[in-house]
Amino acid sequence: MTTEQSRGTVPGTIDPQQWPEIVAEFADLYHELRDQTLGRTRWLGVTIVKAPTDLVILQEIIAETRPDLIIETGVLAGGSTHYIATLLDLLRINGQVVGVDVDLSPVSPHIAEHPKVDLIEGSSTDPRVIDELRGRAQGRRVMVDLDSDHSAEHVGRELRALAPSVSPGCYLVVEDTWMGRSVRLEQGAGPADALADWLAEGQPFEVDRWRERLLLTHNAGGYLRRVDPEKPGPSGPPRLDRFFVPPRNGGGERETVTPDQLERDRHQGEYEELRAYARRLESELERLRSGG
Numbered sequence: 001m002t003t004e005q006s007r008g009t010v011p012g013t014i015d016p017q018q019w020p021e022i023v024a025e026f027a028d029l030y031h032e033l034r035d036q037t038l039g040r041t042r043w044l045g046v047t048i049v050k051a052p053t054d055l056v057i058l059q060e061i062i063a064e065t066r067p068d069l070i071i072e073t074g075v076l077a078g079g080s081t082h083y084i085a086t087l088l089d090l091l092r093i094n095g096q097v098v099g100v101d102v103d104l105s106p107v108s109p110h111i112a113e114h115p116k117v118d119l120i121e122g123s124s125t126d127p128r129v130i131d132e133l134r135g136r137a138q139g140r141r142v143m144v145d146l147d148s149d150h151s152a153e154h155v156g157r158e159l160r161a162l163a164p165s166v167s168p169g170c171y172l173v174v175e176d177t178w179m180g181r182s183v184r185l186e187q188g189a190g191p192a193d194a195l196a197d198w199l200a201e202g203q204p205f206e207v208d209r210w211r212e213r214l215l216l217t218h219n220a221g222g223y224l225r226r227v228d229p230e231k232p233g234p235s236g237p238p239r240l241d242r243f244f245v246p247p248r249n250g251g252g253e254r255e256t257v258t259p260d261q262l263e264r265d266r267h268q269g270e271y272e273e274l275r276a277y278a279r280r281l282e283s284e285l286e287r288l289r290s291g292g
Helices: 003-013 016-032 052-065 079-090 127-137 152-165 191-200 259-289
Strands: 069-073 096-101 117-121 142-146 171-174 205-207 223-226
Touching (some): 052 171, 069 079, 069 152, 127 152, 142 152, 152 191, 171 191
Parallel strands (some): 069 142
Antiparallel strands (some): 171 223
């Protein structure tokens, strides 16, 4: 199937107005079948309890921003800690991932002894632990990933304690914003609620919804880039000016567009491509006429 054929058939196969519902239903199914999905994702033989799409995005962020200190709260068995450490190896970043958890006993020696891994046993909101993390962050290019206790109260304390350590241009990731919103409703307010309250206070961060473009994510609204006055734009390869991700509760996304707008953009893009092609032809004809 050619690209041109693919573009023409997709809108006729799936009603664009159903896209948000389809994405939500797939996320629900992914979680419902977590014994074969979430609990069976592996990286180099090590289990990671994250969606593969979020792992790809985490890799993109680290590759583009190149932090040399990544603070991870919530280690569990160390799967994502190991993942981050191996990314640092692959990207030849002379850095370290510092994992914090109240119980490090499930972490295997294979992970704990990795030269780019350092583990701290304790609560991520314990003043002693916070002071140690702040000290390690001095003079480093820092990224923070919050994935421990998912109650709104705890996440709120983490945000206020650790977000200031994130370097300009680097990322703060608030994991599992779907908890308390679409899964684990019984837990009450979760990460998304804490994040909304914290952002409402005015923070030097912008929500980067481009990081949700793979559609399946547990961290909707949870990828935040610290504003860098010297480099106002995001790092990495060029992005689409407009793109589709499902609206969050409360709405207000400036980056996202409706399916109808995307269809109009596609037609406009095809028109611009034809105009550019016509200009190239005219230029070539002019060159031939002039004997060049």
